[in-house]
Amino acid sequence: MYSLTILYDARCDLCCRIREWMLSQTHYVALEFIAADSDEAKARFPQLDHERSLRELHVVTSYGEVYRDAKAWLMCLWALREYRAWSLRLATPELMPLARRAIARVSSNRRQLARVSSYLRD
Amino acid sequence: MDLVVITYGLYLALSIALTAWVAQTLHKNGRVFLVDVFHGNEALADSVNHLLMVGFYLINFGYITLALKIGIEVATTRAAIEELSTKIGVVLLVLGAMHFGNLYVFNRLRQRALLPDAPPPVLPDGCTIVRDNQMGTTVAMPYRAA
Numbered sequence: 229m230y231s232l233t234i235l236y237d238a239r240c241d242l243c244c245r246i247r248e249w250m251l252s253q254t255h256y257v258a259l260e261f262i263a264a265d266s267d268e269a270k271a272r273f274p275q276l277d278h279e280r281s282l283r284e285l286h287v288v289t290s291y292g293e294v295y296r297d298a299k300a301w302l303m304c305l306w307a308l309r310e311y312r313a314w315s316l317r318l319a320t321p322e323l324m325p326l327a328r329r330a331i332a333r334v335s336s337n338r339r340q341l342a343r344v345s346s347y348l349r350d
Numbered sequence: 351m352d353l354v355v356i357t358y359g360l361y362l363a364l365s366i367a368l369t370a371w372v373a374q375t376l377h378k379n380g381r382v383f384l385v386d387v388f389h390g391n392e393a394l395a396d397s398v399n400h401l402l403m404v405g406f407y408l409i410n411f412g413y414i415t416l417a418l419k420i421g422i423e424v425a426t427t428r429a430a431i432e433e434l435s436t437k438i439g440v441v442l443l444v445l446g447a448m449h450f451g452n453l454y455v456f457n458r459l460r461q462r463a464l465l466p467d468a469p470p471p472v473l474p475d476g477c478t479i480v481r482d483n484q485m486g487t488t489v490a491m492p493y494r495a496a
Contacts, residue, residue, distance in 0.1 A: 231489055233480075251490050256466055259490045260483070268487065275478045293474035302471050309493060312465050319471030 231258035232307055233272070234300075235286040238263035241342035254309040285335070297335070298328040354420060357430045364434075365414040365441045369407065372445050376452055377403045383456040387463040402455075406448060413444050 234250075237243045247261050262269045264281040273288060280286075280296075287300040295303045305315035318327040334341065377399060384395035417437065424430045483489070 254493045255490065256492055258492050260487055262487060272481050272483065273478050274481065288478060288480065289474075290480065292477045292480045294476045294478050295470075295472065296475045299472040299475060306468075306471055309465075312468060313462070315471045316468060 229258055229290070231260055231290045232303060233260045233262055233288045233290075234304065235262055235264040235269055235273075235276075235281045235288070237282060237285075237338075238266070240338050241346060242338045245342075245345075250304060250308065253311075255307045256309055256312065257307045259307060298324070298331045301331050302327070353427070353430050354424045357420065357424060357434050358418060361418065361434055361437050362414070364438055366411070368438075368441065368445060369410045369414070372449055373403050373406050373410075376406065376449065380452070380456055383460055387456075387459045389463070402452065406452065409448060410441075410445060414441060417441070 234247070236247055250259065251261075262272065264286065265278045269276070269281070270278055276286070276288070276294070284297040285300040285304075287295040287303045289295075302315045302319055305311040305318070317323060380402070381395060381399050384399050385392055388394045388398070417440065420433055420437075422429075422433070424433060
C-alpha cells in the first residue's frame with residue numbers, strides 16, 4: 229500500500245499541532261508520522277541525512293522517494309482530500325516560488341509562531 | 351390580427367424552440383461527463399442531468415416571458431421584424447451564457463472527480479532505502495470512497 233511517512237520536528241509545538249490537524253482531516257493516502265532524527269527514523273531510513281531532516285520537513289513515500297522542504301509541504305497537502313486541489317494549484321510554475329517563500333518563512337519562524345499561537349489560544 | 355400580437359407569437363415560438371434545442375443538446379452530450387463524474391453510476395448521472403435540464407428550462411423560460419413586452423408602437427412589418435430580431439438576439443446570448451455556464455459546472459465536477467487519482471504535484475528530490483516498520487508505529491489509514 230502506498231503511504232507517506234512524514235518526518236516532523238517533535239520538539240516544535242506548531243509541528244505537533246499540524247500533525248494532529250492532518251490526522252483529523254480526511255486523507256487519500258496512508259499517513260505515518262515519525263519524529264525527525266529519532267532512533268526510529270534512523271532505523272527506517274538509514275541512508276537519509278537526519279541532521280537535515282530537523283531543519284527541513286521531509287516526506288518519504290513507501291517506495292523510498294524523498295521530498296524535502298516546500299515539496300514535502302505540498303505532498304502533505306496532496307495527501308488531504310480537502311487540500312489536494314490546492315497542492316496541484318500551488319505546484320504550478322506561477323505559484324510554486326510564492327509557496328516556497330511562504331513555507332520558508334513559516335519554517336524558519338516556527339518556534340516564534342508556536343509561541344504566538346499558544347498565547348492566542350490561552 | 352395585430353402586428354404586435356404576431357410578433358409576440360413568433361418571438362415565443364422561436365425562443366421556446368431554441369431553448370428546447372439547446373437543452374436537448376446539453377442533456378444528450380452532458381450525460382457522458384456526468385457518468386464519468388459519478389464513477390459510472392448511471393442512475394445518479396441521469397438524475398442530476400435531468401435536474402440540470404429542468405433548471406435550464408426554468409431560467410430560460412423565465413427570461414423569455416419577462417422579456418416579452420415590446421415598449422414601442424409596431425406600425426410596419428419592418429419594425430416588427432427588427433424588434434423580433436433584437437429580442438431573439440438577446441435570447442440567443444442568454445442561452446449561450448447559460449450553455450457555457452453549464453459546461454463550466456460539468457467541467458468543475460469532472461475535475462473534482464479526478465482528484466483521488468491525481469499523481470503527486472511535484473517530483474521527488476531523491477530516493478532512499480526504506481526498512482520495514484518493525485517498531486509498529488501507527489499508520490493512519492486512508493479514506494476510501496464508498
